Amino acid sequence: xxxxxxxxxxxxxxxxxxxxxxxxxxxxxxxxxxxxxxxxxxxxxxxxxxxxxxxxxxxxxxxxxxxxxxxxxxxxxxxxxxxxxxxxxxxxxxxxxxxxxxxxxxxxxxxxxxxxxxxxxxxxxxxxxxxxxxxxxxxxxxxxxxxxxxxxxxxxxxxxxxxxxxxxxxxxxxxxxxxxxxxxxxxxxxxxxxxxxxxxxxxxxxxxxxxxxxxxxxxxxxxxxxxxxxxxxxxxxxxxxxxxxxxxxxxxxxxxxxxxxxxxxxxxxxxxxxxxxxxxxxxxxxxxxxxxxxxxxxxxxxxxxxxxxxxxxxxxxxxxxxxx
Amino acid sequence: xxxxxxxxxxxxxxxxxxxxxxxxxxxxxxxxxxxxxxxxxxxxxxxxxxxxxxxxxxxxxxxxxxxxxxxxxxxxxxxxxxxxxxxxxxxxxxxxxxxxxxxxxxxxxxxxxxxxxxxxxxxxxxxxxxxxxxxxxxxxxxxxxxxxxxxxxxxxxxxxxxxxxxxxxxxxxxxxxxxxxxxxxxxxxxxxxxxxxxxxxxxxxxxxxxxxxxxxxxxxxxxxxxxxxxxxxxxxxxxxxxxxxxxxxxxxxxxxxxxxxxxxxxxxxxxxxxxxxxxxxxxxxxxxxxxxxxxxxxxxxxxxxxxxxxxxxxxxxxxxxxxxxxxxxxxxxxxxxxxxxxxxxxxxxxxxxxxxxxx
Numbered sequence: 001x002x003x004x005x006x007x008x009x010x011x012x013x014x015x016x017x018x019x020x021x022x023x024x025x026x027x028x029x030x031x032x033x034x035x036x037x038x039x040x041x042x043x044x045x046x047x048x049x050x051x052x053x054x055x056x057x058x059x060x061x062x063x064x065x066x067x068x069x070x071x072x073x074x075x076x077x078x079x080x081x082x083x084x085x086x087x088x089x090x091x092x093x094x095x096x097x098x099x100x101x102x103x104x105x106x107x108x109x110x111x112x113x114x115x116x117x118x119x120x121x122x123x124x125x126x127x128x129x130x131x132x133x134x135x136x137x138x139x140x141x142x143x144x145x146x147x148x149x150x151x152x153x154x155x156x157x158x159x160x161x162x163x164x165x166x167x168x169x170x171x172x173x174x175x176x177x178x179x180x181x182x183x184x185x186x187x188x189x190x191x192x193x194x195x196x197x198x199x200x201x202x203x204x205x206x207x208x209x210x211x212x213x214x215x216x217x218x219x220x221x222x223x224x225x226x227x228x229x230x231x232x233x234x235x236x237x238x239x240x241x242x243x244x245x246x247x248x249x250x251x252x253x254x255x256x257x258x259x260x261x262x263x264x265x266x267x268x269x270x271x272x273x274x275x276x277x278x279x280x281x282x283x284x285x286x287x288x289x290x291x292x293x294x295x296x297x298x299x300x301x302x303x304x305x306x307x308x309x310x311x312x313x314x315x316x317x318x319x320x321x322x323x324x
Numbered sequence: 325x326x327x328x329x330x331x332x333x334x335x336x337x338x339x340x341x342x343x344x345x346x347x348x349x350x351x352x353x354x355x356x357x358x359x360x361x362x363x364x365x366x367x368x369x370x371x372x373x374x375x376x377x378x379x380x381x382x383x384x385x386x387x388x389x390x391x392x393x394x395x396x397x398x399x400x401x402x403x404x405x406x407x408x409x410x411x412x413x414x415x416x417x418x419x420x421x422x423x424x425x426x427x428x429x430x431x432x433x434x435x436x437x438x439x440x441x442x443x444x445x446x447x448x449x450x451x452x453x454x455x456x457x458x459x460x461x462x463x464x465x466x467x468x469x470x471x472x473x474x475x476x477x478x479x480x481x482x483x484x485x486x487x488x489x490x491x492x493x494x495x496x497x498x499x500x501x502x503x504x505x506x507x508x509x510x511x512x513x514x515x516x517x518x519x520x521x522x523x524x525x526x527x528x529x530x531x532x533x534x535x536x537x538x539x540x541x542x543x544x545x546x547x548x549x550x551x552x553x554x555x556x557x558x559x560x561x562x563x564x565x566x567x568x569x570x571x572x573x574x575x576x577x578x579x580x581x582x583x584x585x586x587x588x589x590x591x592x593x594x595x596x597x598x599x600x601x602x603x604x605x606x607x608x609x610x611x612x613x614x615x616x617x618x619x620x621x622x623x624x625x626x627x628x629x630x631x632x633x634x635x636x637x638x639x640x641x642x643x644x645x646x647x648x649x650x651x652x653x654x655x656x657x658x659x660x661x662x663x664x665x666x667x668x669x670x671x672x673x674x675x676x677x678x679x680x681x682x683x
Contacts, residue, residue, distance in 0.1 A: 043461070160342030163659045163666075167621035168639065172655065175643045176353045252467055256625055259469050260640060275470060279629070282473045283481050293470030300465035308461075 037313040044309020050302030058118040065112035066098075069269040073107045081107055082278075082285040102287040105278055106267070110288065113269035114295050120270045121299055124185055124254040125247040131189040132250075133243055136196025137232070143197065144204030145227050155201070158194035166191045170253055174262045181270065184263035188253050192246055199242050203235035210234075237314045244307035248300045255296050271296045332670055336663050343659040348392050351652040352385075358648055363405060401653035406645060411653045414638065416521050420528035421495060421634035425626065426619040428550050429558035434612060437562045438605075441569020445577060446596055456566060463563030468622045472556035472629040479552060491549050493631035495530060500545060505536035553630045557622040561615040568611050572604040606677055613669035620658055 038044050057064065073079050078096065083103040086092035101110035143154040161169065173187035207213065208231055216230050257263035258272030259279075266273060271292040278288035351358075358381065359372040367375070376382050380391050395402070401411035440460075444453040476492035483489050491497065504527035506513060513520050527533045531550075534542035576582065577600050585595045624636035635654060642650040 156338050156342060159339045160346060163339055163343050163662050164346075164655070165618065165621040165658065165662065167624060168655065168658065171624070171640065171643060172350050172651070175651075176350065176355065178355065248465065252465075255467050256469065259467075259625070260628070261644075272467075275467075275473075279469070279473055282477050286474075286477050289470070289473050289477070293467055293474065296467050296470065297462070297465050300467075301462060304461060304465050 034310075034313045038309055041309040041312060043305045044313070047302050047305025047307075047309060050298055051306060054118050054122060054299055054302060057115055058122050061115045061119060065109075065115045067109035067112040069108065069113045069116040070267045071108060073103065073109065079103050079107060081105060082281060082288060084285070084287055101291045102285070104274070104288055105281065105285075108267075110274075110291060113274060114271070114291055116269040117271045117274065117292070117295060118299070120181070120264060120268065121251050121254070121296065124181070124188075125251040125299075125303070128185045128189040128250045128254070129192065129243055129246045131186075132192040132246070133196050133239065135189075136193045137200045137239065139193070140197035140200030141204050141227055141232060141235075144201035145208055145223070145231065151201075154197070158197050161191070161194045167253060167256055170257060171260070171262060174257060179262045179265065181258075181264040181268065184254055184257045187257070188250050191253070192250060195246065196239065196242060199238050200232075200235055203238055204231055207231045207234045241307060241311040241314060244303055244310055248303035248307065251296065251300055251303070328674055329671055332667060336667055339663055340660065343656065343663065344393055344396065345389070347652050347655045347659070348389055350655065351648050352388075354646060354648060354651070356646055396653075396656060401657075402649040404642075404647055404649050406642075406647045406650075411649055412521065414650065415635075415654070415657065416525045417528065418633060418635050418638050420525060420530075421632050422620070422623050422627070422636060424529055424531060425550065425553055425557060425623060425632065425634065426616060428554040429619055429622075430561070430612070430616065432554050433558040433562035433565055433615070437565030438569050438608070440566040442573055442596065442601065444566070444570040445573030448574060453570075457570070460563040460566045463559045464567075466559060468556055468560065469625045469629055471559055472553065472626050475552045475556055476629065490552055492552065495546065495549050495632060496542070497545050497549075500542065502530065502533060502539075502542055503537060505533050508537045553626045553632060556629070557619055557626050560622070561612075561618060564611060564615070565608065568608055569604065572607050573600060576600045576604045606673070609672055609676065610669055613665055613672075616665055620662075 067073070079099065081103065082105055083099065085100055085102040086096050086098055087100050088094055088098050092098065099109050099111060101114060104110050104113065139154050139158070143151040164172075170184070170187040170191045173190055174183050177183035177186065204227075213226060213230055216226050221230070254263055255270075255272030255275070258270050259276035261273075261276060264270035264273045266277060274292040275289055275296075278285065282289045357372075359375045360367050363371065363375060380388055383391075399412070401415070403410050404414060407414060440456050444456045447453050479488060479490040480492035496502065504524070506523045506527060511523075513523055530546035531543060534540070534546060573596075577596070582595060582600055585599045586592070590599075620636065623634055624640050626632070627634045627637035628640065635658070638650065639654045639658075641647075642654070
């Protein structure tokens with residue numbers, strides 16, 4: 001087919017037109033091919049499955065959860081503090097109320113708390129990364145497009161932020177702002193800005209030299225239009241990949257801050273907080289440490305698998321290799 | 325080569341200046357009154373006025389910044405009122421724990437990660453490859469603190485009274501007294517000064533000190549205490565290193581010169597280990613160098629869990645206790661360490677890869 005098109009393309013203008021139309025019927029957008037490739041990757045599918053499951057839990061938590069996540073069960077049910085899981089299917093007497101992940105240190109149902117925790121973790125990851133992406137994109141694209149001293153100043157500031165181990169910097173920022181979920185979220189966002197600024201800057205540097213940008217410029221397009229209307233849409237791919245993987249890191253960092261008592265405050269059902277408040281009980285009530293950690297791991301794994309799959313699917317070099 | 329190194333060293337100065345500025349800002353922005361935070365809630369106004377004047381806190385902010393830079397440059401990191409000790413002394417006490425932990429964790433992740441990556445790449449798409457990558461994916465996704473707690477539970481409680489039992493906290497078993505090597509050797513060193521600090525620092529590295537004084541019981545005990553924290557800190561870098569080695573090896577193994585080497589009759593193992601691995605290791609240098617920074621972040625969490633009194637833990641405690649002097653100076657030291665590490669990674673890259681040198 002290709003050789004036919006090429007042959008025709010060299011002949012007459014009429015045939016060339018036909019050849020063009022032939023080509024256009026076959027054209028597939030980048031996103032379509034990327035999606036097709038993404039759905040072929042088993043690991044990406046597993047990632048999507050995990051995230052879909054978590055999203056379902058997060059949305060329908062009030063319907064699925066058997067108890068209110070902050071309800072103390074003293075006097076309501078015959079349960080003890082830090083009681084291990086009681087599952088009827090596995091031989092727990094029917095007369096006792098079922099708590100499949102046990103009871104926590106404040107006599108609350110751990111399973112319900114874990115379910116509601118999905119909301120917080122997904123929210124923290126997505127919101128902080130979105131914030132970092134917006135700021136990072138603006139800074140990175142300005143630095144990459146304008147270049148010169150502005151580029152230098154912006155990127156040196158980013159270098160300074162990168163010079164600190166991210167968790168330590170986040171701890172320092174939270175200690176200035178004061179502990180709390182929102183402040184932890186802001187700290188994580190600030191810490192992750194440099195990564196996005198760098199990614200956007202490097203792609204803008206490549207894209208701005210391309211002919212279509214030059215064409216826009218010669219047609220009289222303003223800086224703002226060329227930057228955000230022409231260049232940025234073409235630098236989205238690495239940003240999406242980085243963003244997906246970034247959500248995983250953000251969730252881990254947020255959990256770490258909460259674990260240290262700087263993030264979400266009790267009685268909020270946040271996985272890191274739950275783990276942190278029961279960490280001294282790991283030898284007597286391991287279930288209170290095991291389940292929240294498992295939930296964090298699953299969520300992070302989901303984003304990591306999806307991010308890796310997306311990187312493979314959206315990377316044109318890998319796509320070429322697949323097509324060979 | 326020489327000009328490159330000079331240029332690279334000079335280019336890290338703005339970053340160092342920025343770091344000093346940020347740590348200075350953090351110190352000034354921490355909520356609360358610095359005088360009462362350092363001297364205690366009961367400090368009277370007169371005492372506080374004197375304190376503020378003495379530390380130049382009533383001077384213009386730029387002057388304060390200048391004083392701060394001068395102090396850091398002269399190696400004076402200040403005195404922590406909470407511990408009533410100079411910060412350098414606290415650093416000498418605490419840094420060895422973190423350093424030892426980071427180095428063992430790094431050894432664990434590199435020595436296991438690289439072979440796993442090579443095997444996965446050579447046996448591409450086999451069950452070994454799929455299995456390793458699955459474990460690597462899970463490893464990357466695990467919260468350090470959770471892994472640490474679970475390891476402690478498993479090895480200290482579930483495997484209790486088996487040969488696999490490991491201690492879940494501390495650097496040495498209770499009651500074990502470790503004499504410093506320079507004392508055992510009969511060296512007489514003045515109680516202060518640079519030399520004393522250096523010797524004290526080395527003697528606090530339990531593994532090295534125990535070898536120097538030839539006490540295998542202490543060495544064994546120190547190793548047993550370090551295994552769990554090191555696995556906890558090292559698992560994420562291990563997974564990253566294994567994945568990087570694999571993808572970098574896959575790239576190299578597909579290249580023509582590898583085919584040529586095979587075609588001229590060289591053994592597969594020799595091609596993989598001698599021809600391919602050398603080139604595949606290049607990107608790993610960056611990753612391993614940068615992971616050392618991640619180890620420091622992981623150290624805050626791991627040291628809290630395993631009851632180790634290292635840099636990470638004291639930094640976290642100082643932030644919550646608002647010990648400005650320690651927060652500022654420790655952050656500066658860590659960040660400068662990080663910048664120097666980046667410098668070494670960059671320079672070693674030039675040394676290892678002629679292409680970078682030629683550019």
